[in-house]
Amino acid sequence: MNRLLPHPGLSVLLVAMWMVMVNDLTFGTLFLGLVFGIAVPLFTAPWCPGRPNVRFVPGAAYVGLVVWDIIIANFQVAAIILFKPTRNLRPAWLNIPLNLTTPEAITVLAGTISLTPGTVSADVSACGKFLLVHALHAPDPASEIAKAKARYEARLLRIFA
Amino acid sequence: MSAGAPWAEALVSALIVLGGSFALIGSWALVRLPSLMERLHGPTKASTLGLGALLVASVAYFQLIEGKWTTHELLVSVFLFVTAPISANLIAKVHLHRLRLGEASEAVGPAGTQPPPAPGVEWATHQAPHEGSAGDLQGD
Numbered sequence A: 001m002n003r004l005l006p007h008p009g010l011s012v013l014l015v016a017m018w019m020v021m022v023n024d025l026t027f028g029t030l031f032l033g034l035v036f037g038i039a040v041p042l043f044t045a046p047w048c049p050g051r052p053n054v055r056f057v058p059g060a061a062y063v064g065l066v067v068w069d070i071i072i073a074n075f076q077v078a079a080i081i082l083f084k085p086t087r088n089l090r091p092a093w094l095n096i097p098l099n100l101t102t103p104e105a106i107t108v109l110a111g112t113i114s115l116t117p118g119t120v121s122a123d124v125s126a127c128g129k130f131l132l133v134h135a136l137h138a139p140d141p142a143s144e145i146a147k148a149k150a151r152y153e154a155r156l157l158r159i160f161a
Numbered sequence B: 001m002s003a004g005a006p007w008a009e010a011l012v013s014a015l016i017v018l019g020g021s022f023a024l025i026g027s028w029a030l031v032r033l034p035s036l037m038e039r040l041h042g043p044t045k046a047s048t049l050g051l052g053a054l055l056v057a058s059v060a061y062f063q064l065i066e067g068k069w070t071t072h073e074l075l076v077s078v079f080l081f082v083t084a085p086i087s088a089n090l091i092a093k094v095h096l097h098r099l100r101l102g103e104a105s106e107a108v109g110p111a112g113t114q115p116p117p118a119p120g121v122e123w124a125t126h127q128a129p130h131e132g133s134a135g136d137l138q139g140d
Helices: A008-022 A027-047 A056-083 A103-115 A141-159 B006-032 B041-064 B072-101
Strands: A092-097 A119-124 A130-135
Touching (some): A056 A103, A056 B006, A103 B072, A119 B041, A130 A141
């Protein structure tokens, strides 16, 4: 089982993406999708030896939460861009200490922070324990850091447990 | 364009106007914000809700007016969500490098220079991955 499907999650993702791309629900496309879903992880397995442990139900809930946050934050940032004068803008660098340890989890956190408008992740520390984030308007950097940790990192710690 | 129900056309139009407005606000942000790091926030916005609304409008158009399901929009948004943070991250990293090299054209933004992560530790951009560091890939 492990030898034929080194990354079962990736296989499922590839089949799903193939079906979405062809936009056609027939046995033929499903079969071709399965061929890709099995062959691609099999032939790329030597380059990705680790297999991150992902819990799918909290993962799906996390995607929903992030999409909701993106919609809300878009309106907030639009208001800042349109109505807040530059002299009242308080951009800041946030130095977020990380409890996440795996590269996959840190990448997802950094991507989430970049996608939610108002924050862009710029860099990770050489030791992998801090994330450098630029915030467009953060009058209180400490509370922004606490919010990102409580809202996103705590959930990712459970997803990548 | 085949004629659909008026409410369907109104819905699709409203979504297109919403998406276009966010793309416009994102572009306006590029003009009016003070420095590079602030300007980075504009395009990330246009590419999330602005394009998201346009893609929902596309799905709604094909479903409500042409009577077909399309799923390509889902794939577009997935690829966009995967790639948008990477380009923003690369621009930010180039900015950090140029600040460190002291290039005259690179202005320090109102946020100042970035603080070091911790005493004795550097940001990864300024330190190439070496054996045993977090950026060192296994088995290379």
